[in-house]
Amino acid sequence: MPAFVVEDGDPYEPGAVIVFAPSDIVARRKAASQLDHDEIGGLSCRRLKWADEYEEAKAVPATAMLAHGWQLTCCGCEQLIYDGGVVARYDENGEEYEEDVDPVGTQHSCYCTAACQKRDEDEQARRKRGERRFWNALAREAMCKLPGITIEPEKTEGVWSGHHHRYFGAHSKSGRDRALCFVVRFTFPGSKYGGSYRYDLGYEATKGERQILIANGDMAAWEAFRDNSTPTHTDKSEGAKP
Numbered sequence: 715m716p717a718f719v720v721e722d723g724d725p726y727e728p729g730a731v732i733v734f735a736p737s738d739i740v741a742r743r744k745a746a747s748q749l750d751h752d753e754i755g756g757l758s759c760r761r762l763k764w765a766d767e768y769e770e771a772k773a774v775p776a777t778a779m780l781a782h783g784w785q786l787t788c789c790g791c792e793q794l795i796y797d798g799g800v801v802a803r804y805d806e807n808g809e810e811y812e813e814d815v816d817p818v819g820t821q822h823s824c825y826c827t828a829a830c831q832k833r834d835e836d837e838q839a840r841r842k843r844g845e846r847r848f849w850n851a852l853a854r855e856a857m858c859k860l861p862g863i864t865i866e867p868e869k870t871e872g873v874w875s876g877h878h879h880r881y882f883g884a885h886s887k888s889g890r891d892r893a894l895c896f897v898v899r900f901t902f903p904g905s906k907y908g909g910s911y912r913y914d915l916g917y918e919a920t921k922g923e924r925q926i927l928i929a930n931g932d933m934a935a936w937e938a939f940r941d942n943s944t945p946t947h948t949d950k951s952e953g954a955k956p
């Protein structure tokens with residue numbers, strides 16, 4: 715299939731993608747979803763012969779795009795790479811200077827240098843480890859504080875809402891990586907919808923405190939469960955609190 719370049723012509727945030735497609739119209743459709751366009755109207759499309767040779771690899775190397783005048787954004791430092799491989803940097807006084815770089819990657823994901831890619835991948839791996847560790851600790855804590863609950867099994871689909879949540883990243887105040895927002899979903903005997911054990915650093919009401927939320931339709935079942943599991947628990951007026 716030949717290569718096409720499809721551009722959205724947005725005056726404020728122009729976007730362009732290279733796609734491989736059997737025809738102009740299919741190229742527009744493919745590009746519309748990549749450019750987040752609802753429809754193909756307003757997109758311009760033309761053949762991009764020099765990119766044909768990359769069809770088999772399904773990706774155009776960043777170096778080839780730069781050599782043909784494209785500008786790319788580094789996925790690591792988020793700096794613009796232009797003029798075939800130049801990035802603007804800032805010295806300790808805030809003075810801008812240009813640096814020649816050796817970009818790596820493809821149209822799908824590129825970095826200004828191999829070192830920038832390594833740094834970014836290391837950081838992501840560190841965050842993944844942080845996510846796993848903190849979530850496991852929070853789940854253990856929930857089971858300890860609320861004996862009898864069952865942590866919901868891991869879902870792989872439809873996880874965008876109503877499921878476990880792990881968010882470990884740069885804290886806005888300190889700039890350091892830390893646990894930002896975590897949700898451990900659980901069920902308990904008699905529950906229909908279940909509840910969640912939460913930690914949220916950004917949420918004013920909790921500020922990193924642990925919080926237990928029970929689905930509305932499950933409040934009565936929760937109170938019955940807590941009364942049974944904690945015989946010394948006497949203060950019913952506290953509702954959802956353990």
Ligand SMILES: [Zn+2]
Nearest residue numbers: 788791826830
């Ligand atoms: Zn970079």
